[in-house]
Amino acid sequence: MIHKCRSILWQMMASMMMFVLPAFANEEHATPLQLGLHEPASPQMARLVDFHDNMLIWMCVIISVFVLGLLLWVVFRYNAKANPVPSRTTHSVPLEIIWTIVPVIILIIIAVPSFKHLFYLGKTPETEMTLKVTGYQWYWGYEYPDHEGLAFESRMIEDKNIDESKGQRRLLSTDNVVYLPTDTNIQIIVTAADVLHSFTVPAFGIKKDAVPGRLNETWVRIDKPGTYFGQCSEICGTGHAYMPIEVRAVPKEEFAAWIEKAKKEFAQNNYQPLQMAFVKDIQ
Numbered sequence: 001m002i003h004k005c006r007s008i009l010w011q012m013m014a015s016m017m018m019f020v021l022p023a024f025a026n027e028e029h030a031t032p033l034q035l036g037l038h039e040p041a042s043p044q045m046a047r048l049v050d051f052h053d054n055m056l057i058w059m060c061v062i063i064s065v066f067v068l069g070l071l072l073w074v075v076f077r078y079n080a081k082a083n084p085v086p087s088r089t090t091h092s093v094p095l096e097i098i099w100t101i102v103p104v105i106i107l108i109i110i111a112v113p114s115f116k117h118l119f120y121l122g123k124t125p126e127t128e129m130t131l132k133v134t135g136y137q138w139y140w141g142y143e144y145p146d147h148e149g150l151a152f153e154s155r156m157i158e159d160k161n162i163d164e165s166k167g168q169r170r171l172l173s174t175d176n177v178v179y180l181p182t183d184t185n186i187q188i189i190v191t192a193a194d195v196l197h198s199f200t201v202p203a204f205g206i207k208k209d210a211v212p213g214r215l216n217e218t219w220v221r222i223d224k225p226g227t228y229f230g231q232c233s234e235i236c237g238t239g240h241a242y243m244p245i246e247v248r249a250v251p252k253e254e255f256a257a258w259i260e261k262a263k264k265e266f267a268q269n270n271y272q273p274l275q276m277a278f279v280k281d282i283q
């Protein structure tokens with residue numbers, strides 16, 4: 001009987017590991033039962049993962065265990081049986097000072113590295129190229145202003161047309177993939193043509209609101225080649241869940257070859273990119 005129980009236990013553990021282990025693999029997209037944040041593909045995301053895994057999560061664990069310990073102490077030490085005559089104390093100045101100051105100190109400890117990361121994410125370094133992203137209901141438009149204004153639209157591939165043998169993924173793959181070069185500082189300008197959207201690619205640590213009539217800016221430097229997925233992260237209407245982002249990061253030479261191919265391919269589409277009026281044009 002004990003032997004049988006043990007073997008069932010082993011089987012359960014083995015099947016659980018089957019689910020959990022892929023979460024630690026180098027995946028470019030989210031996996032079922034994934035633990036932890038996305039595998040970073042940019043220095044921005046590497047910093048965010050480091051901040052989360054080595055600091056925030058441990059602070060959460062310590063605070064949760066401490067609060068749980070206090071609760072258990074109160075439940076067992078001060079229940080009606082163990083403590084029939086309760087104390088009538090209502091105030092304790094030293095205790096109130098401690099439980100005000102300690103959380104303030106904890107917040108300061110979190111704030112210092114947090115602001116450092118915020119400034120790093122917000123300050124665009126010297127960039128080598130620009131990608132302009134426009135959110136539409138419900139697809140994305142991409143423009144490459146440094147490459148003779150190459151522009152195209154990108155829509156989700158419907159479930160029935162998904163071809164898994166080509167690595168396509170339901171709700172994530174798009175008909176026109178955005179190619180970007182690796183090891184290049186890329187400025188990303190984000191706007192929208194109708195309602196609010198948000199351009200988000202977890203592997204890059206990017207989430208930028210796309211606001212009609214306004215240009216928001218961010219940047220990325222992709223460390224390793226691969227296909228990276230993202231989704232609109234601002235509730236923008238009934239098609240909100242169906243406007244994914246698919247980015248293929250390739251070495252610089254491969255990117256240059258793709259640009260040449262894409263210029264010919266999209267020139268036939270007669271695509272009209274969104275025209276933005278700049279303040280200097282109006283004056």
Ligand SMILES: [Cu+2]
Nearest residue numbers: 197198232236
């Ligand atoms: Cu959207």
